[in-house]
Amino acid sequence: MRFVHTLQSFRAVTSDASQCWCYCSGNVSSTGFLKYGTNWRQLFHKSARKFQFIPSCQYSSSSSLMKGTGSGDEGNSQDGAQAEERKPARKEKSNSTVFYDSLRIFTKAGSGGQGLPKKGGIGGRGGDIIAVGHKEATLKKICEKYSSRRFLGNHGADAKFFCLYGEPGKPVTFPVPVGVSVVTEFGHKLGEINKHGEKVVVAKGGVGGSPANGYSAEPGQKHNVTLDLKLIADVGFVGFPNAGKSTLLKALSRASPKIASYPFTTVRPNIGVIEYPDYRQISLADLPGLIEGAHANIGMGHKFLKHVERTKVLLFVVDIHGFQLSPQFPKRSALETIVLLNRELELYKEELTEKAAILVLNKSDLPGSYEKICLIKDTLNDQSVYEKYMRTLSEDFVPDQVMNFDKIIPLSAAKDEISVNQLKHIIRKVIDINEDNETETSLKSTAVLHH
Ligand SMILES: Nc1nc2c(ncn2[C@@H]2O[C@H](COP(=O)(O)OP(=O)(O)OP(=O)(O)O)[C@@H](O)[C@H]2O)c(=O)[nH]1
Ligand SMILES: [Mg+2]
Missing domain, CATH: 3.40.50.300 (P-loop containing nucleotide triphosphate hydrolases)
Structure with a gap:
């Protein structure tokens, strides 16, 4: 392991803890690999006052990736070229741009409405949760707009004496970037969105109560899914x-x-x-x-x-x-x-x-x-x-x-x-x-x- 030497603070970014690169939020003189098994506490004491992990799904361009060119460059922070190149990185920090190429969300479609056995009434179907391709959408925008990352569907209406056919739940749609694959937590691919306007049903609404199910409505599908973005470039x-x-x-x-x-x-x-x-x-x-x-x-x-x-x-x-x-x-x-x-x-x-x-x-x-x-x-x-x-x-x-x-x-x-x-x-x-x-x-x- 090459030791990390900082003057102020740094952040470490890792996807699986086996290795990470160091990012600096301050005036940093050198960098290196941190391998799995590093004694983080020791590292913390030796190197920095602040120490923080950034989740694996985020690659922040606001952080300036430390520019160590070798072990001999410790203490080079005064080097004019390096100091100059760091300046814009610090400036960028205020309007931090975070790139997401994968995002986990929770979806629960609406349940069906109950049937009415006495009158043969049929409950409305629960609303689906649908991802729709949009050329302007980004996973980051989804995070910003839906901070809980939970998508809950509308339930179907129960059958009533005065309305024997329950109203179906309205589907919930949300825009996703073109190039997204929707994958369940068990690795099953629900679909791909390759064009603007293309749709993938992420969670299906439950069937309403009817003679086929003894008038007992079914719950909507619920699961965690990953939106996995693969850029589409020529x-x-x-x-x-x-x-x-x-x-x-x-x-x-x-x-x-x-x-x-x-x-x-x-x-x-x-x-x-x-x-x-x-x-x-x-x-x-x-x-x-x-x-x-x-x-x-x-x-x-x-x-x-x-x-x-x-x-x-x-x-x-x-x-x-x-x-x-x-x-x-x-x-x-x-x-x-x-x-x-x-x-x-x-x-x-x-x-x-x-x-x-x-x-x-x-x-x-x-x-x-x-x-x-x-x-x-x-x-x-x-x-x-x-x-x-x-x-x-x-x-x-x-x-x-x-x-x-x-x-x-x-x-x-x-x-x-x-x-x-x-x-x-x-x-x-x-x-x-x-x-x-x-x-x-x-x-x-x-x-x-x-x-
Ligand atoms: N002399 C010369 N320098 C070049 C040329 N192309 C790039 N460079 C320099 O090489 C350095 C690296 O260039 P980048 O374009 O950042 O390289 P990169 O492949 O994108 O690097 P990473 O993003 O780190 O993977 C910069 O200092 C450039 O100015 C070239 O044609 N001639
Ligand atoms: Mg580059």
Whole structure:
């Protein structure tokens, strides 16, 4: 464990307590991993006056993720660049933005109304609880609007002498973001919402009393359900931290994600849209950086990869000069990061390795880039050379399913506007080819079925 050293206070964020990254709410000089089994009390005494956990479903961009670049940076809080970069984070705190990609709610539909056996009266049906897709909705808005996160349905009216058919309970609807899956606490998927206006019945109202049930009404369905949001974007960015994913998103679209020279600047997905002159739009999702061991929840873990499951194309963003998390961690060359990203995707979900993919070799403006680009291209473009290279790596790194890139593009997201524009067209082309191939395959399979 590398010890956390703070000047003021910090907050720790963890999803399963096996590991966490430290967030600072004050003037912080260094950071590190906290592993499972850390003596929190000891840590508390040694390091900070305040100590607080943020629930796993929240990733607050208001907290500035501490920017430790190594053990040697303790006491660097006076460093001008670092101090400057922290300033906006503190400013953001006042209008804290919290990203929710999963939310648990309690739902209880209305019960049916009682029947009237003497007169054959039928009780009204209980009202359902229904989630409706809305393009403007977010899980955060649901939290704000329904702070108890409880949705209770309306009961059906009982049958009466003067009204033999009880009035049904009115359904209760609430808006959810497009891309949400509704899953029960037992893991049963009730449905998915992929379009604005699409509906999923989260809890069914109880049947009213009638001859079929001896005039005895049934209670409404009740359960805890999770609204699990998977962003729907055309292109998903994957890459190690600091590779320039957010810089590229900013260059390609009008999005303005936070960009900084420390790992894990992005702590929640950012969405941007490329707008073409013919009004076509392609959406892009920039995700927090992955590192080796992400499958074991190292760094930000795999949890954000669910957002690339529905994308049409994966865009690998790689720093051609390699990546090193801190001096304690090994430096990984660009080729190693490509292999490691491939492996992490495979460990998350093997199907992801079959997706169309584009490889962006970023930071080509820096000295020594040309030789590195040539080496990467020569290795990836020749399967036997690539296989030979992978044999030199540790077995744990090497994926079973090696990804093929539709295009390999060297560019500078920060400085090379021409290449960024070319990339826009390449993304469009790869998506179109991919869609054509999919249509062709589905037409062929339909033809085979009809035959
Ligand atoms: N020289 C150079 N620097 C770049 C380029 N692209 C990004 N950078 C710098 O690299 C650093 C990291 O950029 P980000 O865009 O924040 O990287 P990221 O991949 O989003 O990082 P995480 O959010 O931590 O995963 C910043 O200091 C950028 O200014 C580039 O093309 N050339
Ligand atoms: Mg980023």
